[in-house]
Amino acid sequence: MSSLQIPDPAHPGSSRQRGASRPASASAQPSSVSIHQSSSRTQRASHQVVSSQHQVDHDVYSHPAAVAYVTAHPRWTIPKFGPYLLLQTVGEGKFGKVKLGLHSQWGEEVAVKLIRRGYIDSSVRKSKVEREIEVLRTSKHPNIVRLYDVIETDKYIGIILEYASGGELFDHILAHRYLKEKDAAKLFSQLISGVWYIHQKKIVHRLLKLENLLLDRNRNVIITNFGFANRFEHRADDLMQTHCGSPCYAAPELVISEGLYVGPAVDIWSCGVILYAMLVGYLPFDDDPNNPDGDNINLLYKYIVNTPLSFPDYVSAEARDLLSMMLVPDPTRRADLRLIMAHPWLSAYAHIFSNGVEDLERAAMEQHQMRRLAYQRQMRQVAAAQSGPSRVPRSPYETSIPVTTMDPDDDPFTSTP
Numbered sequence: 290m291s292s293l294q295i296p297d298p299a300h301p302g303s304s305r306q307r308g309a310s311r312p313a314s315a316s317a318q319p320s321s322v323s324i325h326q327s328s329s330r331t332q333r334a335s336h337q338v339v340s341s342q343h344q345v346d347h348d349v350y351s352h353p354a355a356v357a358y359v360t361a362h363p364r365w366t367i368p369k370f371g372p373y374l375l376l377q378t379v380g381e382g383k384f385g386k387v388k389l390g391l392h393s394q395w396g397e398e399v400a401v402k403l404i405r406r407g408y409i410d411s412s413v414r415k416s417k418v419e420r421e422i423e424v425l426r427t428s429k430h431p432n433i434v435r436l437y438d439v440i441e442t443d444k445y446i447g448i449i450l451e452y453a454s455g456g457e458l459f460d461h462i463l464a465h466r467y468l469k470e471k472d473a474a475k476l477f478s479q480l481i482s483g484v485w486y487i488h489q490k491k492i493v494h495r496l497l498k499l500e501n502l503l504l505d506r507n508r509n510v511i512i513t514n515f516g517f518a519n520r521f522e523h524r525a526d527d528l529m530q531t532h533c534g535s536p537c538y539a540a541p542e543l544v545i546s547e548g549l550y551v552g553p554a555v556d557i558w559s560c561g562v563i564l565y566a567m568l569v570g571y572l573p574f575d576d577d578p579n580n581p582d583g584d585n586i587n588l589l590y591k592y593i594v595n596t597p598l599s600f601p602d603y604v605s606a607e608a609r610d611l612l613s614m615m616l617v618p619d620p621t622r623r624a625d626l627r628l629i630m631a632h633p634w635l636s637a638y639a640h641i642f643s644n645g646v647e648d649l650e651r652a653a654m655e656q657h658q659m660r661r662l663a664y665q666r667q668m669r670q671v672a673a674a675q676s677g678p679s680r681v682p683r684s685p686y687e688t689s690i691p692v693t694t695m696d697p698d699d700d701p702f703t704s705t706p
């Protein structure tokens with residue numbers, strides 16, 4: 290596999306990792322190629338204004354995440370992408386891998402979504418990436434994944450995102466079979482707050498599903514994957530394509546009216562499917578091939594439109610009432626967000642809905658600032674421990690564990706675990 294084509298400022302034209310003795314042997318620099326020229330550049334200052342405190346780069350190798358990575362993979366070098374060390378792969382999309390990144394100065398953990406430029410080979414894919422960046426750039430909400438930066442190289446577009454360390458909501462539900470109503474109501478309120486926020490900004494997500502809901506370390510919802518988000522006023526474009534991959538969450542009008550309707554009600558339907566899955570432990574409308582109607586999208590929608598919702602005994606009457614308001618095939622009769630937020634099943638979380646757009650943006654900024662300061666504090670503690678009198682080796686790099694360089698023909702961004 291060939292290596293990243295990163296212009297090396299010291300050796301123009303050279304981009305390969307060589308036999309370095311330090312773990313982070315490649316330094317990615319943003320290339321001059323851009324899908325989103327000037328706007329992506331303006332995002333790049335986000336890590337430079339937080340603190341006057343200077344940390345030295347090597348402290349980051351004592352960061353618990355770096356130590357854990359090196360302990361698990363003692364023979365791998367750690368590639369660098371911009372100011373971030375790239376650690377393990379935390380997820381994979383059609384575009385490429387998502388890696389855990391570690392800011393080399395501040396020790397902040399981030400998710401680095403590495404989109405291979407080769408993937409952007411059509412206008413649909415190009416606009417998907419551009420949309421995701423554009424929507425995230427303008428969104429600041431405690432439950433919407435935060436965009437920190439966009440770093441471009443010749444081979445990759447790296448979208449630097451808030452790291453949702455709690456994994457996917459899908460797995461959280463699987464682990465519990467289904468969620469307690471109290472827990473589901475909290476998560477659902479956060480989802481609805483995020484959806485309300487983007488709808489206020491005249492944006493529809495259009496691909497809400499369990500796999501696009503992540504959790505942070507405190508089990509709060511983080512909404513991700515805005516690649517198919519669209520403005521209210523835009524007509525449908527790639528919608529049919531969008532939902533071919535996840536028909537179970539797609540509102541009936543997307544199929545029945547051949548995708549011409551792109552109003553906010555499509556997100557309400559998907560939120561209803563998500564809430565049903567949280568409370569029941571399976572999807573209300575299934576595309577399981579064992580379900581004779583499920584493997585054909587048109588039959589599935591005929592089934593959805595003609596079959597009344599059913600619930601297992603353990604779902605409360607109030608929750609059923611809310612779901613029955615949301616999972617209404619006719620979008621004009623489906624509950625809107627105002628009705629959902631006022632529903633008694635969510636009364637314990639009504640305070641979440643009392644915030645306006647500006648309050649939510651302020652809360653998101655404050656939350657982010659606190660998190661960043663906590664990371665910096667952690668780095669300072671690591672540095673203080675390292676310079677203490679009874680200093681012991683704090684990372685495998687200071688022990689006898691050999692650090693070998695990767696094969697220069699390997700691509701560090703895709704071949705490392």
Ligand SMILES: Nc1ncnc2c1ncn2[C@@H]1O[C@H](COP(=O)(O)OP(=O)(O)OP(=O)(O)O)[C@@H](O)[C@H]1O
Pocket residue numbers: 379380381382383384387400402434450451452453454457500501503513514516
């Ligand atoms: N901010 C994040 N924090 C932690 N993990 C993430 C984050 N973003 C993505 N992931 C992980 O990476 C996986 C793939 O990411 P992403 O949602 O971008 O791809 P996808 O759902 O396949 O989307 P696409 O349709 O763009 O291919 C997710 O399912 C999740 O496990």
